Amino acid sequence: MNDVVNVGGKLALICAVAAIALGLVNAVTAPAIDKVKEQQLSAALDAVRGTAEAGEERLVEGEPIVDGYYALVQDGTSAGYILRLTGTGYAGDMEILAAYRQDGEIKAVALMNNSETPGLGKEAEKPAYMEKYIGTGAGHPVPMNKQQLTQEEADAISGASITFMGIAQALKAGSDYVKEQLGK
């Protein structure tokens, strides 16, 4: 019996001490971690919201691509939406934030979390990459395949057209969502 207590108790003791220590460390780091998360989100929103203000996030249920949206307000009037989208890239899902005008035209896009290949799909993280989508969605269709791009643009995505098509598909779905669900 003594032995049981010796063995079990000692392991329990080590565990418990460890747990307390971790609890304390957690208490120190938890606020920092939360702050990091907030900062990341607001930085991302800043990147696409332009001069407008973003409201609270609303979650969207039952949509495969659109996960949530923020209403944009400029000078007191509604200036469109920022959508949180999930696209499928070469190496799994990609998180996309895109700002739309109320008529569904794309104003700004940013690629967030993704695991695309550096040098290929990851190039889409660069703001310049998204230029081909900007201004499409309402008057012009979102470019969906290479044939709809200029030769220069097509060369730039050579070897990474899956990423390109994945983003395009997500943006188009977002645009449609704005037009059909939010625009009214």
Next chain:
Amino acid sequence: MSYVGIIITFVFVENFILTKFLGLCPFIGVSKNTESAVGMGFAVTFVTSVASLATWAIQKLILQPLGLAFLQTITFILVIAALVQLLEMVIQKISPSLYKALGIYLPLITTNCAVLGIALIAVRSNYNALESFVAGFSAGLGFLLAILLMSTIRERMNTEWVPKPLRGVPIAFITGGLMALAFMAFDKALLRNLIG
């Protein structure tokens, strides 16, 4: 994701050895001959299956309700270590022949990245209990596949005159590298196209 999807993911697309780099120490260490490689593969499969189920329970029943996510690492590894040790003792007692086949590998598995790795990945992917189990099982299968193929190739290398400095571990790594090159065919996009 469907169960088939999980299986394909962990056997091919995210093969623990060839794309995720989890469990390399036993992969290199125990792949010299087919027999022990297969033994190791089955042992790992067994442990990953049980461990991912057990850690799922810990996560859902203790850590999440109590808001103790930061204790994930410590509780998971504790469970795994205890599980493996228990398993070793039980097998040794109940089936000496199985112990003879698996026993020597079991202690190695405690510190096998694959086991903790699948537990953490299953939690991060928000799998339910059965999905966690299937994920653990298929991660083990992926390991088994990789180590079996590796061992047959290494057995073949035993009868070739591989340059001296490259013999043994280096050639195992390079073989693994070439296998990984071929396994790059199995990417996420393939998985998505295949199962929608």
Next chain:
Amino acid sequence: MLFMKILWAFLSVGLLGAIFGIGLYVASRFFAVKKDERIQQVVEALPGLNCGACGFAGCESYAEAIVTAEDVALDLCKPGGADTAMKLGSIMGKEVEFSAEKLVAQVHCRGGKETAEYKFDYEGIEDCNAAMLLYGGAKKCPFGCLGLGSCIKVCPVDAIDYDEDGLVWVDRDLCISCGKCVDICPTGVMKMIPYGADVIVACNSTDKGGVVRKYCKVGCIGCAKCTRSSPDGGFVIENFLAHIDYSKKGERSAALADCPTKCIIRTVKEVKIEESAHPLEAVAAQDSHDAD
């Protein structure tokens, strides 16, 4: 809030720890299986070369035999030598005597492309035993080294290689005395000598001197000059071939110098000395070199 969290952490992990601790303890009592710890100790004490010189399948099986069987000698590991035998003795609690000097292998032949005669050009597997299948090898001398390197292949520690003359030579410092090369050598030209041996008679031919002269320039012709030049060197002629009894510790450099076919050579490769007028001087220089 913070306090509650830490309390929960304390309680849950502590409890897990307690459960596993007790569980493992109980389990270990239930499922305990006895094992002899000494096997592992013996394995660790052995060099782990798995060379098989002990006569067992490998270090591990020797260890198991030592611990489980009563009458297995503790001094069978040749690579380990005296040190290992002592260690095993202390693990097993037995007295071990191990006195023999370390033996190393060496090729007793210097007949090569320039010095020896050949019957034909050998074509086939690079393996001395394979060459033996065809008229006992391509060399006219049936006792010499065939030079196809079976011993090189078999040596577990790469102690054997071709030297600068293209002849097979054992590096005595790398040799672990496992005897595998002696086993595999088809002509018996690879023999064990004491590590400290200063010279060897580098010939294995028991043919009469006249016959030897016909097929090899550096063969032993059994002229017995060595026995006269270095009477305390332990030289013995047997079947027209000189042997050295290494238990005699007398000087042997005179024999080395006098051997008419120069088949007595040093076991440590000589530093190449510039062409000197008298071969004897070269030898003397070498001797003084050895001394310091």
Next chain:
Amino acid sequence: MGNFTKGILKENPIFIIMLGLCPTLAVSTQVVNAIGMGVGVIFVLLGSNIFVSLLKNFIPEKVRIPSYIVIIASFVTMVDLFMQGYAPSLSKNLGVFVQLIVVNCIILGRAEAFAKKSNVKDAVLDALGMGVGFTLGLLLISLIREVLGSGTITLFAIGNFDGVIRLPGLSESPVRVMALAPGALLVIGYLKALFNWTEARRSKEATA
């Protein structure tokens, strides 16, 4: 001192003992990851070696492994939490491999092979040596992989410098596979062969 230096070359955990391979290969895509991982491992090694050697008489034999693992896991969690809070991008790059330091074979290996038999001072030296050896090995591998596979050398961002040194030419069209899974295995395979070769030459020369 020998306890420190042995880990760097003679018993380098990566190239000689061949342990802790998973993180070595997984995070060696960028130099900065290697440094981060290395620091994390050194911290955990230090902590676990100290505590194991301190508690060597306290811990019962039957629960030796679980106890060591709990100690190790605690330090790992600390590293993890601090990284998440104060080095978020590094934390993201390293992914699960921070948590997987727990099972990094080096750490339990050192606890078992060294710390449990040694005093605190030796344990610290051993931990530092092994940790530094691990980090150097990791650095070497990641340097090769990043230069070949991305044409860059990624360090820390300071001020205006974004932390990335780009090699002209190579960074435009790198040998991308070297940054991917096969590259990791090939690089460590050839490095190990190089080690074997130099080792063999050294021992040949030593006896000659």
Next chain:
Amino acid sequence: MKRLSTFPKGGVHPPGRKHLAHSLPLQNASIPSLSIVPLSQHIGSPAECVVSVGDVVREGMLIGKPTGFVSVGIHSPVPGTVKELRRIHLPNGVQTDAVCIELAGEFDRLGKSQETVEWENMSAKELLDLFAQMGIVGMGGATFPTHVKFSPPKGSRVEFFVINGVECEPYLCADHRLMLEKIREIFEGLRVIRKILDPEQVLFAIEANKPDAIEAVMSYCRQNVLDVKVMPLHVKYPQGDEKQVLKALTGREVPSGGLPIDIGAVVSNVGTVNAIYEAVCLKKPLIERALTVSGGAVKNPANLKARIGTPVSQLLEECGGFSEMPEKIVMGGPMMGFTVLDLDTPVTKGTSGILALTGAEIRSANQTACISCGSCISVCPLGLNPRLLYKLVDHLDYGGAVEAGLMDCKECGCCGFVCPAHIPLVQGMRLGKRIHLKNRKKA
């Protein structure tokens, strides 16, 4: 036409080149002035020399007496004096003492008419003893003492006795000639064998490339109303091997490591049967044999009856020497035979041919590493993996090779013949077997 049977798996079709000699009748080769008679010409323990230098010997006199059961006597092929005892290396690797006999004196048999001996009232045991006395061994190549082979273990039953007239080796025609010219003797020998073994069925196997021999044997059987089944076989090397010929004839497989008797069969070469006739009916020991001298480099190929101990050089000379320089002198057939180093090498009881081959016939090329083409596997009649066996032997894993079937290898040479990498596979097999036997003896 009915499809001729053959063994199903493996085998090769080397260029036959039998036309060089198959229509040439057997001739007596000239008697050598110096006969070199090795004491070990058979499998088993060598004979013990019973003469010494200077002794005068008569034709057919015993000069080496059998030592043990698996051994046979050696006889002087010529009358003469013993000049010396010499240590010689036979091409097949055997080192043995040989008795050198200088021709002198008078022949007891040569040129004299032979009377036939009554043997019907001899018992099987007496006949077998006679075989050993007369030095009868298998003439199909293995030179295994026939009296041993004909003493099947108790309880086994001889269902088939097979006369092996396959002669599948290229170039060789000696058996072919025997079947044409000595048919009566062969069937007389068969009567002796029937008395010893009492087989249920006698099969006569001949490959289809010897239609005249098939015809001759068939018509002889028909005329004499003999209960012998003549079986023409589809041509494929190595059909003459007893395992393959039995598979082709009966469909049964001699088990690995087993003997023909395990499936109720005994196989003998036609030459052996002829030798049995001569030994039993003419009381003539085995002192000469039929062989073929052929090859692209031989001026006048021939089928000869040569005395044991005749040097190779003399036979080549008798055939007119070389029309061009040969690359190899081969003793035996080209698939299993051995190259000759010394032209003094004598004919032995197992010598079925002497070939002088040109480079164009040999077709050698540089050896490279194995390219895993699998040809060797598909031609090995014994279902072995020669490539694997060779590699294991090359890596000194003799145990592994034996486990993979090394000891089954008949050294038929099919694998070496087809290997595009020109790897000396057969040498590897022989090396492996030799080392394995050495290791086993030691253990």
Next chain:
Amino acid sequence: MIELERQRITTSPQIHKPISTAAVMWAVSACLLPAAVWGVYSFGLRALVVMLVSIAAAVLTEFGLGLVSKRFTILDGSAFLTGLLVGFNVPPAIPLYIPVIASVFAIAVVKWTFGGLGSNWMNPALAGRVFVAFSWTGPMTSWTIPRNLVDAVSSATPLSAVKSGLFTYSGDAGGPMQFLSEIGYPHSAFDGKVTDFLRSVFEPLGATIEPGYGDLFFGNIPGCIGEVSAFLLLIGTVYLFARKIITWHVPVSYLVSFGGLVWIFGGSRFGSGAFSGDVVFHLFTGGLILGAFYMATDMVTSPLTRKGLLIFGVGCGFFTFLIRFFGSFPEGVSLAIIIMNIFVPLINKYTGPKRFGVTKKGEE
């Protein structure tokens, strides 16, 4: 007296089949020649330069490594063949450093690391190709318009045009050839004649023939230098079969299993249900013919026995189908073959020959 100049002393057999490694390798190289000439004709001298550079890189690497290990092996032709096949497997406009790296990788890493000729377990040329294809995806998928399609604007290969085009396509083309016609994929003048001929033969039988098969079969399409002309590649195999250098097992099982899968499942992409895939299109596009007859048949990296070869071929067919139809790369042949290379030792282990006189029972 008989005199001899020099006797050769060897073990049996004393004669040999007239075949050697070098003869095999050079014969395969020679059989590839027509396709190489076509590549140069179709894509210009640049294609010749690419092939010469890859061959030179491969042979020099072989020579260098041969020096290190004291073996002189370049005359056995295997390095030449590997280099040639690397050149065959890259686009004509490739920057030259890429085929050089592919060849060096093939010879140094895939072949000599394991001990040189015969010791490698993965197809060197294909591994080299895949290595560079994954590293320089862009240049490895940038095609040159062939000579006979001068007026074409797009330079996509038929396979990649179909694959990327289908991504957003919602019509009902009925099959890949119709789809290509719909998006205006160009045809050569020669193809018109072939189509007319085919129509005259098959239309009376009730079949409709799309234009373009002639270009596919004879090689008027963009693609890798050596892979485009299925016709000339097949011509070369006649000799290989006649000399028994390759056997039917791998190509047939490969093509049949792949064709079968295409036939069964290939139509669903076009909404035409099972058993309607366009087998002909898939057989003659991409590197399938080159792969099935010249690369999957590499003896070193394929199984040893007939049974093994059949399994290997079926595996190649399966993976080619999987990657072509579901993977992210338009082409699947090279990856499929090197994936199956991994399985070869396993296949060999379980498809050894049946030993004579050994029964299952006796074996234990």
